[in-house]
Amino acid sequence: MEFQDLQIMAEQERSRRKAIRIHCCTSSGCQASGALELFHQLQAAVEAAGQNERVDIVGVGCMGFCGQGPMVSVEADGVLFEHVRPEQAPEIIASLDGGPCNVKQGDHAHPFFSRQLHIVRRNGGVIDPERIEEYIAVGGYQALYHVLHEMSPAEVIDAITRSGLRGRGGAGYPTGLKWATVAKSPGERKFVICNGDEGDPGAFMDRSILESDPHLILEGMSIAAYAVGADQGYLYVRGEYPLAIARLQKAIAQARKHDLLGSQIFDTSFNFRVDIRVGAGAFVCGEETALIASIEGRRGQPRPRPPYPAEHGLWGYPTLINNVETFGNIAPIITNGADWYAGIGTERSKGTKVFALTGKVRNTGLIEVPMGMTIREIVEELGGGTPDGTPVKGVQTGGPSGGCIPEALFDTPVDYESLAEVGSIMGSGGMVVMDATTNMVEIARFYMEFCMDESCGKCIPCRTGTVQMYRLLSKISAGQATAADLATLEQLCHLLRETSLCGLGQSAPNPVQSTLRYFREEYERLLRKRVRINLTSR
Amino acid sequence: MAARTLTINGTLISARSNETVLEAAREAGISIPTLCHLDGLSEVGACRLCLVEIAGSAKLQPACHTTVTEGMEVQTDTPRLKAHRRAIVELLFAERNHICAVCVASGHCELQQLAVEVGMSHVRYEYLSPDCSVDISHARFGIDHNRCVLCTRCVRACDEVEGVHTWDIAGRGTNARVITDLNVPWGEATSCTSCGKCLLACPTGAIFSRGSTVAELERDASRIATIVAARNERW
Numbered sequence: 001m002e003f004q005d006l007q008i009m010a011e012q013e014r015s016r017r018k019a020i021r022i023h024c025c026t027s028s029g030c031q032a033s034g035a036l037e038l039f040h041q042l043q044a045a046v047e048a049a050g051q052n053e054r055v056d057i058v059g060v061g062c063m064g065f066c067g068q069g070p071m072v073s074v075e076a077d078g079v080l081f082e083h084v085r086p087e088q089a090p091e092i093i094a095s096l097d098g099g100p101c102n103v104k105q106g107d108h109a110h111p112f113f114s115r116q117l118h119i120v121r122r123n124g125g126v127i128d129p130e131r132i133e134e135y136i137a138v139g140g141y142q143a144l145y146h147v148l149h150e151m152s153p154a155e156v157i158d159a160i161t162r163s164g165l166r167g168r169g170g171a172g173y174p175t176g177l178k179w180a181t182v183a184k185s186p187g188e189r190k191f192v193i194c195n196g197d198e199g200d201p202g203a204f205m206d207r208s209i210l211e212s213d214p215h216l217i218l219e220g221m222s223i224a225a226y227a228v229g230a231d232q233g234y235l236y237v238r239g240e241y242p243l244a245i246a247r248l249q250k251a252i253a254q255a256r257k258h259d260l261l262g263s264q265i266f267d268t269s270f271n272f273r274v275d276i277r278v279g280a281g282a283f284v285c286g287e288e289t290a291l292i293a294s295i296e297g298r299r300g301q302p303r304p305r306p307p308y309p310a311e312h313g314l315w316g317y318p319t320l321i322n323n324v325e326t327f328g329n330i331a332p333i334i335t336n337g338a339d340w341y342a343g344i345g346t347e348r349s350k351g352t353k354v355f356a357l358t359g360k361v362r363n364t365g366l367i368e369v370p371m372g373m374t375i376r377e378i379v380e381e382l383g384g385g386t387p388d389g390t391p392v393k394g395v396q397t398g399g400p401s402g403g404c405i406p407e408a409l410f411d412t413p414v415d416y417e418s419l420a421e422v423g424s425i426m427g428s429g430g431m432v433v434m435d436a437t438t439n440m441v442e443i444a445r446f447y448m449e450f451c452m453d454e455s456c457g458k459c460i461p462c463r464t465g466t467v468q469m470y471r472l473l474s475k476i477s478a479g480q481a482t483a484a485d486l487a488t489l490e491q492l493c494h495l496l497r498e499t500s501l502c503g504l505g506q507s508a509p510n511p512v513q514s515t516l517r518y519f520r521e522e523y524e525r526l527l528r529k530r531v532r533i534n535l536t537s538r
Numbered sequence: 539m540a541a542r543t544l545t546i547n548g549t550l551i552s553a554r555s556n557e558t559v560l561e562a563a564r565e566a567g568i569s570i571p572t573l574c575h576l577d578g579l580s581e582v583g584a585c586r587l588c589l590v591e592i593a594g595s596a597k598l599q600p601a602c603h604t605t606v607t608e609g610m611e612v613q614t615d616t617p618r619l620k621a622h623r624r625a626i627v628e629l630l631f632a633e634r635n636h637i638c639a640v641c642v643a644s645g646h647c648e649l650q651q652l653a654v655e656v657g658m659s660h661v662r663y664e665y666l667s668p669d670c671s672v673d674i675s676h677a678r679f680g681i682d683h684n685r686c687v688l689c690t691r692c693v694r695a696c697d698e699v700e701g702v703h704t705w706d707i708a709g710r711g712t713n714a715r716v717i718t719d720l721n722v723p724w725g726e727a728t729s730c731t732s733c734g735k736c737l738l739a740c741p742t743g744a745i746f747s748r749g750s751t752v753a754e755l756e757r758d759a760s761r762i763a764t765i766v767a768a769r770n771e772r773w
Contacts, residue, residue, distance in 0.1 A: 282710065284710075299706070299707065303582070303583070304583035304600055304603045452711060452712070453711060454710075454711070455710065455711040455712070456710050456711065456714075457688060457707070457709070457710050457711045457712065457713070457714035458582070458584045458688075459583075459584045459585070459586055460584070460585055460586055460626050460629055460630060460687075460688075461586055461625075461626060461629070463633075463688070463711055463712055463714070464629040464630065464632065464633045464666075464712055465629060466711070467633075467666060467711075467712050468629065468632070468663045468664065471664055488662055488663070491625070492625075495622055495625050495626075498589075498597075498598055498618075498622060499586045499589055499598060499622050499626065500586070501583060501584065501586065
């Protein structure tokens with residue numbers, strides 16, 4: 001394939017488009033509320049109205065406003081329908097010609113949409129993720145062509161470094177530095193791995209990206225492979241994401257068919273193959289060394305680092321592991337330039353971050369906002385506060401590795417350093433909103449139960465410490481604990497943080513420590529009071 | 539092989555460049571508690587007892603998995619490390635049903651010795667008292683899961699020294715158990731060669747020979763290292 005071929009494909013795709021394109025979200029979230037039936041009903045309604053020549057019904061990826069699904073949008077006039085029921089399909093088709101329509105309409109000017117900045121999610125809800133032609137029509141794979149023909153691997157790494165992109169898996173390691181390390185590590189061969197083992201409760205960013213724009217991730221991985229000198233990639237996706245896996249399989253087959261994956265891509269000497277590896281339901285496999293063990297066919301358990309995978313990874317070879325969202329940023333950075341990307345966000349956290357906004361919040365869904373936006377803006381403006389208007393108590397970011405941030409600190413900007421300062425982490429992007437009725441001890445207990453269940457059992461502090469902490473939290477919650485129990489709990493927090501083998505154990509105390517830091521009185525209120533017997537008054 | 543000079547607890551010592559902090563310390567007569575480490579087997583860094591403080595690193599590092607570097611400053615016995623070690627040993631005692639009085643390994647048990655070494659006087663944590671089984675389906679050996687500490691020394695000895703891999707781990711977290719073959723009774727595990735290396739490697743009374751009675755089980759775990767060394771030197 002040549003650059004011209006890409007342009008021809010894009011042109012053909014654009015010219016075959018009909019006058020009106022109606023987008024129907026077919027991602028997991030909307031599918032769960034009946035989007036597939038709606039999609040078929042819309043097609044039937046077009047047929048019945050004899051509008052086949054004029055109207056195209058396109059199944060698209062996630063539009064973001066998952067709480068309002070199923071969602072339908074009309075491309076030309078920008079009308080957005082929410083909570084669409086299958087039987088309303090004819091009404092929507094009729095409304096194209098000015099017919100009456102009582103389907104609930106959304107508002108693009110709503111802060112939930114207007115305050116977002118789409119880089120990774122720019123094709124979500126716009127293209128059909130199951131057709132490579134649609135991705136190419138919006139400029140897809142041009143960044144890869146540009147990289148292979150006009151940039152050296154060192155230049156690619158330099159561009160990523162200058163962009164300031166940091167790992168979106170949670171820890172925020174500078175992506176350019178990681179790429180440079182892998183590129184410089186000696187090895188007969190190298191690997192690129194995309195970590196799609198998203199497992200935090202309440203987080204669904206990566207699932208949505210994979211379902212909505214699989215080629216974006218493949219393109220990002222290809223560019224990374226060229227930069228570090230890899231010829232084989234693995235997409236590790238958790239087994240609980242069947243739709244994402246199916247769409248990725250389709251995308252890989254299409255890319256191979258068009259020689260965008262495989263040998264001599266774009267008539268260069270660059271070869272790159274991608275295979276999918278499906279996780280079997282272990283949260284710890286999101287930890288990079290456990291993930292590598294899992295791909296190798298071994299038990300998914302972490303090992304001590306160093307050596308880091310960049311030097312000694314898959315089968316001992318230098319391996320680049322990045323998160324889905326990180327790879328999603330690569331093609332846009334190449335297309336628009338490192339300086340463009342570096343101009344977005346804060347001093348040390350560049351670009352945007354996708355969050356899954358859930359919990360006690362009016363507008364539930366996926367948002368992509370520039371780094372540096374405050375939590376208050378996200379929760380109150382985009383999220384619209386709590387559904388019943390009660391005051392927000394706090395948000396939990398970073399899942400079981402993160403912490404709770406109280407309402408008083410909502411003016412904290414969302415960036416890696418600021419979130420760490422208030423005792424939480426950026427994490428992969430889960431953001432759970434809590435209102436006044438939320439019991440913070442129960443929240444800590446919930447996350448501890450999760451960590452206990454998901455501990456692999458390799459290192460002693462995490463394996464047995466999480467059980468003890470869970471039991472202590474249950475005891476506190478039941479009103480049977482004493483101040484000594486609370487002290488033991490805090491000692492265990494310290495022990496797990498300092499001695500656990502991997503990030504799961506080291507960060508397992510975060511939800512407990514952050515709730516203790518900001519909501520200590522909720523714990524103390526539940527402690528059993530010591531009964532004082534006054535012997536002298538007799 | 540180049541030599542390195544480092545400081546452990548303020549004492550200057552020398553070490554070979556490919557040695558771990560643990561090897562260097564032991565050679566210099568400095569004791570660091572371990573449980574999952576066994577000479578002759580690969581390192582997994584799982585028990586976290588050998589964690590040491592290294593100047594310039596905020597994180598504690600496992601001595602068994604950290605290679606010496608020139609000028610490295612290591613502390614192996616600070617109050618912080620001692621507190622962590624004691625807590626870890628207590629957590630182990632609370633996890634399964636370790637009852638020394640009726641154990642074949644009492645007096646020859648590494649876990650028991652560790653408790654003495656770290657100064658454990660009592661267990662702060664709730665005993666989990668799990669319901670564990672005892673498998674005596676094998677003609678010569680038995681495994682009592684009540685006493686297992688999941689150090690995986692049996693797994694590694696079987697895999698790396700005997701080359702069989704009869705043992706492995708099933709389940710996760712505190713529900714993890716060592717298993718034979720695909721979780722069949724040991725006596726039915728057809729891959730087992732009955733070599734007894736797992737018995738040698740086991741630090742507690744979890745794996746025992748069926749002939750020994752209470753407090754009678756004496757083993758020499760260093761024989762694993764001898765076998766490995768003999769092979770490497772083509773004895």
